[in-house]
Amino acid sequence: GAGVSQSPRYKVAKRGQDVALRCDPISGHVSLFWYQQALGQGPEFLTYFQNEAQLDKSGLPSDRFFAERPEGSVSTLKIQRTQQEDSAVYLCASSLRGARAYEQYFGPGTRLTVT
Amino acid sequence: AQSVTQLDSHVSVSEGTPVLLRCNYSSSYSPSLFWYVQHPNKGLQLLLKYTSAATLVKGINGFEAEFKKSETSFHLTKPSAHMSDAAEYFCVVTLSGYSTLTFGKGTMLLVSP
Numbered sequence: 001g002a003g004v005s006q007s008p009r010y011k012v013a014k015r016g017q018d019v020a021l022r023c024d025p026i027s028g029h030v031s032l033f034w035y036q037q038a039l040g041q042g043p044e045f046l047t048y049f050q051n052e053a054q055l056d057k058s059g060l061p062s063d064r065f066f067a068e069r070p071e072g073s074v075s076t077l078k079i080q081r082t083q084q085e086d087s088a089v090y091l092c093a094s095s096l097r098g099a100r101a102y103e104q105y106f107g108p109g110t111r112l113t114v115t
Numbered sequence: 116a117q118s119v120t121q122l123d124s125h126v127s128v129s130e131g132t133p134v135l136l137r138c139n140y141s142s143s144y145s146p147s148l149f150w151y152v153q154h155p156n157k158g159l160q161l162l163l164k165y166t167s168a169a170t171l172v173k174g175i176n177g178f179e180a181e182f183k184k185s186e187t188s189f190h191l192t193k194p195s196a197h198m199s200d201a202a203e204y205f206c207v208v209t210l211s212g213y214s215t216l217t218f219g220k221g222t223m224l225l226v227s228p
Binding site for chain 2: 003004033035040041042043044045048056091093103104105106107108109
């Protein structure tokens with residue numbers, strides 16, 4: 001379909017490993033968001049892109065987290081030296097525009113488990 | 116800063132009875148408010164949104180919500196629950212500027228036959 005896709009859907013990493021999570025937004029969507037959803041909690045904002053520009057990364061929990069969207073479409077969230085507290089579902093969303101009224105379309109998420 | 120409080124972590128109803136999921140928000144200016152639903156192993160789906168137009172907002176699947184500024188509330192209702200409504204529901208407010216979303220902790224809706 002034409003929705004937001006994320007890969008992998010599930011990732012198990014040993015503590016200290018690096019991981020890369022991919023997001024394919026809906027074609028033509030200008031804005032892209034990453035959220036982190038811990039077990040039993042609502043999603044929390046991580047970072048925001050408008051085209052290839054990362055306009056807000058205030059939600060990234062540490063400098064081990066890095067996101068990029070080099071060509072303004074696909075985005076990758078990278079976590080270096082994973083820790084157990086990084087275990088969560090990582091959600092990607094895209095929106096046609098950046099204005100508040102525009103709906104965000106969410107992908108199914110990547111469930112990361114750090115052992 | 117903006118925040119939302121969902122007053123119930125779980126709500127249980129019988130099929131065919133009304134649904135009420137409560138949400139209060141805190142905002143320093145006129146907010147945009149949303150309700151999203153999350154079914155198990157599925158992505159978040161927008162139910163409805165309020166963006167300073169009509170205060171009573173109708174959404175998909177028979178849900179609606181009323182924006183009450185005096186009470187800083189945005190409660191979600193449905194006249195008659197269906198088994199397929201069982202899911203987790205999130206009340207959401209936007210931060211200032213662009214459309215970064217701030218989610219509540221969620222309310223799990225349980226529907227019994």
